[in-house]
């Protein structure tokens with residue numbers, strides 16, 4: 229698992245070490261230089277004579293970059309450091325000059341900006357040491373100008389670019405962000421102004437949340453964490469599950485298990501207008517290893533489900549998790565857009581009953597409360613308050629509508645610009661765990677947040693969300709009681725479902741388009757690959 233800490237926690241962890249004279253910057257800059265050397269060698273072969281441009285800001289982030297530049301100059305690379313502010317890291321500059329590096333005082337002669345941009349565009353490597361964890365808001369003055377101009381000049385990059393950087397030919401410089409790409413919201417992943425998209429981010433002590441969270445996460449390139457000896461004891465601000473974490477906690481059935489111990493998933497999905505959602509959700513739940521899947525819906529849709537998955541049962545009975553809403557009309561977004569999604573075919577009533585049982589509020593329900601996945605039309609069936617073992621799975625449009633229905637003045641672009649903030653707000657307002665779908669899926673539960681970036685862009689296809697709901701339903705059913713008892717566990721299971729779903733999409737057709745049903749069919753193979761290695 230990657231755990232990310234806010235800037236203030238990192239500073240607090242640095243303080244005692246700095247007071248004790250531990251050479252943190254030396255450690256950080258040496259590791260940074262080592263990674264740059266390795267990357268340049270891999271791309272270019274000989275490192276001697278390689279051209280490196282260091283963009284250095286006023287603070288210690290600039291200090292890291294200048295000291296790394298000194299190490300590189302000492303190894304025979306041609307290093308030019310560009311100082312954007314009158315205040316600069318004096319020992320860093322001195323070290324660089326001693327090692328034979330050249331310094332351009334851009335702050336003293338802004339007219340040389342175009343020459344700097346030209347040199348940067350022709351460099352083998354570009355180090356972005358303008359600001360690190362001391363950043364406040366969008367890049368200002370010359371730092372903003374230089375990033376804007378270089379982004380425009382370097383092929384494949386634009387200022388404010390938030391698409392993943394495609395791998396580029398040898399012509400463009402290899403961009404290494406020092407600690408963080410300068411100008412991102414270190415704690416929240418915001419991209420408030422121009423940011424130079426990096427190929428690699430070498431981050432010190434621990435990842436920062438902004439490296440995991442959208443939209444900034446698309447600008448980091450590969451993230452390399454350098455251990456400089458910090459002790460970060462408190463809870464992280466954001467986490468990202470890795471395959472090994474999911475493998476470790478996967479409930480592999482043993483000799484004593486039977487279908488009920490493995491978990492029964494109750495699915496209220498699909499109508500005559502959207503029967504496919506019922507097929508996709510139930511298929512995914514079966515494929516993800518549910519002990520049993522009960523479909524609740526009209527007879528006609530039930531027939532379609534059974535034609536696709538004869539394992540599904542349509543009789544009522546006990547369940548260990550509910551999935552309510554895929555392909556059911558009346559989600560907050562549809563209501564907002566005034567769309568006619570057709571009749572609900574009785575799914576609202578079935579969905580409400582499922583949610584009441586899941587909340588433990590249905591008289592005569594044996595077995596107590598159970599987790600629920602609440603998707604699409606199910607979101608319109610929620611009461612004012614939900615328990616944390618309800619996992620809401622909106623995309624940005626649905627989250628916007630849900631928030632607006634609860635009095636927040638927010639638009640979809642706001643949610644896309646600050647997904648963690650708004651998913652967190654929805655968690656506060658509803659009490660439920662919130663999984664906000666997207667290229668990076670953000671999950672917020674009580675005291676925890678996850679950011680998962682496991683799927684290819686090809687996964688953005690109709691029905692993929694229904695498959696996620698089915699996978700998550702099966703995973704929650706398998707750990708039903710534990711999820712109800714431990715408020716933060718639903719978020720971890722939801723993040724794990726996003727990981728399995730995203731990796732299944734890669735597996736379904738590496739590098740190419742995937743259909744939602746292909747993703748569901750790849751799920752068992754992905755699970756086998758995950759748990760086979762443990």
Ligand SMILES: NC(=O)C1=CN([C@@H]2O[C@H](COP(=O)(O)OP(=O)(O)OC[C@H]3O[C@@H](n4cnc5c(N)ncnc54)[C@H](OP(=O)(O)O)[C@@H]3O)[C@@H](O)[C@H]2O)[C@@H](O)CC1
Nearest residue numbers: 252256286287288289359360361362363364366367368407
């Ligand atoms: N302490 C250590 O020994 C270690 C520190 N480490 C390294 O230090 C980094 C933190 O250093 P830091 O605290 O000096 O802050 P830093 O990120 O350089 O930025 C502050 C400067 O930027 C400026 N500035 C701010 N916002 C701006 C904007 N939007 N646009 C333009 N300028 C802006 C701000 O200006 P001001 O607001 O003061 O006018 C100030 O001058 C950390 O990320 C890591 O790399 C590691 O080596 C480990 C050891």
Ligand SMILES: Nc1ncnc2c1ncn2[C@@H]1O[C@H](COP(=O)(O)OP(=O)(O)O)[C@@H](O)[C@H]1O
Nearest residue numbers: 665666667683684685687688690691692693694
């Ligand atoms: N750019 C992207 N890259 C990777 N995955 C994405 C991207 N955009 C969306 N997804 C994923 O695709 C799925 C789409 O779900 P959703 O929007 O609910 O579609 P539907 O309602 O048609 O099933 C989600 O799991 C989401 O995380």
Ligand SMILES: [K+]
Nearest residue numbers: 356359406410
């Ligand atoms: K930086």
